[in-house]
Amino acid sequence: MQNDGAQPIHAAVRASQQSGEYPRPQLMRENWVDLSGSWTLRFDDDDAGLAAGWHDSRGFDSPIVVPFPPESADSGIGDTGFHRVLWYHHAFTVEPHAEPRTVLHFGAVDYRCSVWLNGIMLGSHEGGNTPFDFDVTTALVEGEQQLVVRVEDDPLDVAQPRGKQDWKLEPHEVWYHRTSGIWQPVWLEHVASVSIKTLAWRPDVPSGTVRLELDLSQRASHTANVRVSFDGVELANQSVTVESDHVELVIPLQRQRNGQDYEQLLWSVDHPRLLDAMITLGSGDVVHSYFGLRSVAVERGSFMLNDRPVYLRSVLSQGYWPSSHLAAPSADALRAEVQLIKDLGFNAARVHQKIEDPRFLFWADRLGLLLWEEMPSAYEFSATAIRRMMTEWADVIQRDASHPSVVTWVPFNESWGVQHIAHDPAVRDYVRALWHLTKALDPTRPVVSNDGWEHLDSDIWSVHDYESSGDVLRARYASASSIFDGLGPAGRRMRLGTEPDRGQPIMLTEFGGIKFAPQGDDSWGYSTASSAADFASRLSAVLDATLSSPVLAGFCYTQLTDTGQETNGLVTDAREPKLPLDQLRAIITAPRTNLAG
Numbered sequence: 001m002q003n004d005g006a007q008p009i010h011a012a013v014r015a016s017q018q019s020g021e022y023p024r025p026q027l028m029r030e031n032w033v034d035l036s037g038s039w040t041l042r043f044d045d046d047d048a049g050l051a052a053g054w055h056d057s058r059g060f061d062s063p064i065v066v067p068f069p070p071e072s073a074d075s076g077i078g079d080t081g082f083h084r085v086l087w088y089h090h091a092f093t094v095e096p097h098a099e100p101r102t103v104l105h106f107g108a109v110d111y112r113c114s115v116w117l118n119g120i121m122l123g124s125h126e127g128g129n130t131p132f133d134f135d136v137t138t139a140l141v142e143g144e145q146q147l148v149v150r151v152e153d154d155p156l157d158v159a160q161p162r163g164k165q166d167w168k169l170e171p172h173e174v175w176y177h178r179t180s181g182i183w184q185p186v187w188l189e190h191v192a193s194v195s196i197k198t199l200a201w202r203p204d205v206p207s208g209t210v211r212l213e214l215d216l217s218q219r220a221s222h223t224a225n226v227r228v229s230f231d232g233v234e235l236a237n238q239s240v241t242v243e244s245d246h247v248e249l250v251i252p253l254q255r256q257r258n259g260q261d262y263e264q265l266l267w268s269v270d271h272p273r274l275l276d277a278m279i280t281l282g283s284g285d286v287v288h289s290y291f292g293l294r295s296v297a298v299e300r301g302s303f304m305l306n307d308r309p310v311y312l313r314s315v316l317s318q319g320y321w322p323s324s325h326l327a328a329p330s331a332d333a334l335r336a337e338v339q340l341i342k343d344l345g346f347n348a349a350r351v352h353q354k355i356e357d358p359r360f361l362f363w364a365d366r367l368g369l370l371l372w373e374e375m376p377s378a379y380e381f382s383a384t385a386i387r388r389m390m391t392e393w394a395d396v397i398q399r400d401a402s403h404p405s406v407v408t409w410v411p412f413n414e415s416w417g418v419q420h421i422a423h424d425p426a427v428r429d430y431v432r433a434l435w436h437l438t439k440a441l442d443p444t445r446p447v448v449s450n451d452g453w454e455h456l457d458s459d460i461w462s463v464h465d466y467e468s469s470g471d472v473l474r475a476r477y478a479s480a481s482s483i484f485d486g487l488g489p490a491g492r493r494m495r496l497g498t499e500p501d502r503g504q505p506i507m508l509t510e511f512g513g514i515k516f517a518p519q520g521d522d523s524w525g526y527s528t529a530s531s532a533a534d535f536a537s538r539l540s541a542v543l544d545a546t547l548s549s550p551v552l553a554g555f556c557y558t559q560l561t562d563t564g565q566e567t568n569g570l571v572t573d574a575r576e577p578k579l580p581l582d583q584l585r586a587i588i589t590a591p592r593t594n595l596a597g
Contacts, residue, residue, distance in 0.1 A: 266293050
């Protein structure tokens with residue numbers, strides 16, 4: 001969304017029915033000002049800007065469209081070279097408003113930044129995937145406002161959580177061009193003297209209650225009122241006296257007391273019901289939110305949603321676009337991506353090495369798509385990498401723990417950044433610590449310790465296997481013992497610890513990866529199809545073999561879209577299916593066979 005005139009944009013009052021443009025879908029205010037659009041940018045390759053006082057500048061060399069990274073074509077720049085330091089400038093005006101405070105929000109800036117408004121330094125933030133904000137009330141001036149952002153994103157810093165952003169100048173193997181700087185929306189909100197900064201929902205399905213936690217902008221003595229509704233019908237209305245900057249309350253949903261009727265409000269893939277909430281502070285702050293009533297667990301070899309086993313048919317999603325990189329080309333593109341995954345017949349997606357835009361999570365909530373959320377990896381084991389990973393991962397969990405679509409946390413992938421986990425006790429202690437930290441911050445979801453192989457304790461035993469023969473896959477996953485005896489399919493140990501088996505489900509969370517590039521090029525996949533018919537045959541063979549396994553509780557096919565030089569997507573990077581969509585859906589949704597019992 002672009003709004004260079006900085007006019008208020010009115011959000012839908014029912015958060016569950018919002019348009020998908022508001023940058024923070026579970027904490028909405030009705031009036032906000034989008035600062036996306038035309039800014040200016042200057043590269044600071046000599047890192048001279050601070051000493052030269054660029055924070056007082058009134059414009060830089062190159063126009064850039066925010067929030068697209070300067071490496072991308074959509075930004076208007078498209079410079080994929082190494083630029084460790086970037087400076088942004090934006091001039092805007094603030095329309096008259098009644099609220100006494102004004103807050104400046106950033107969705108995400110990769111990787112470290114400092115922010116000035118009208119020459120006043122507001123503060124700094126580290127972490128390329130998490131939101132931050134500043135109260136700018138006292139920094140505002142009459143007339144035009146001058147906003148300056150200095151960003152550091154060192155492409156050679158492998159202690160920085162970077163996911164699949166390449167540290168080489170040109171993309172190689174499975175890595176792609178970088179995303180630096182501002183890559184999610186920037187916006188203003190005018191708020192009451194005491195306002196809600198964050199909120200978190202934690203539903204308890206058996207008890208028929210939901211726990212709400214609020215963090216306020218300052219200590220206050222007010223009344224907080226919460227109204228919960230479904231389809232416009234009020235379910236709860238509760239007030240509590242606030243005496244601090246943190247509020248916790250448990251809201252009973254009386255309708256859930258009827259044990260024969262309680263499932264009518266539960267969120268699921270087939271029925272993604274969302275409950276709306278309006279929260280009012282005595283100071284006058286009003287926010288709109290939503291949540292879903294659902295439970296997630298693993299038990300007796302199954303993945304359980306609302307106490308029922310669900311077989312996960314998942315796809316690997318990298319959330320990368322050729323014209324905009326990790327930034328979505330539009331708000332609507334996020335909706336279309338979720339819808340595409342559903343249309344293909346998947347009920348889940350593993351968001352790979354990326355923390356997705358919250359608006360993507362909203363559409364997963366709204367349309368009914370289960371998500372595995374995976375932390376982008378650093379690539380070295382060091383004190384710096386540990387500090388950065390733990391801090392940012394904790395912030396990610398805080399940001400996304402209220403989304404019903406998020407059902408699994410994945411802090412590590414394929415031992416990236418912890419390559420010597422099999423031999424170094426210190427590395428194993430780190431991986432265990434991050435697994436336990438995740439469980440402590442959110443005890444309601446399964447956590448995969450190290451997706452793919454070399455597991456310590458884990459709630460799901462996940463395997464990566466790019467065997468191209470359906471017959472080999474069929475034999476390999478005929479029993480649990482055949483999977484965990486000896487080395488795994490990639491020559492790695494599957495389990496490193498001695499933690500007891502608690503009935504964790506086994507899932508094939510990367511497989512397939514079949515290259516099909518009809519135009520012919522130097523791209524690659526894990527195996528290659530020569531024609532559409534060959535692609536269909538190969539895809540059917542590996543999926544049929546997976547679906548025949550009596551021990552697998554789900555799968556994740558690699559991958560949804562072609563990404564850079566990887567042409568192993570089910571659809572192209574332009575989101576065009578490589579086979580008729582109905583044919584792909586029939587292959588993906590084929591019935592399971594040879595089930596135990």
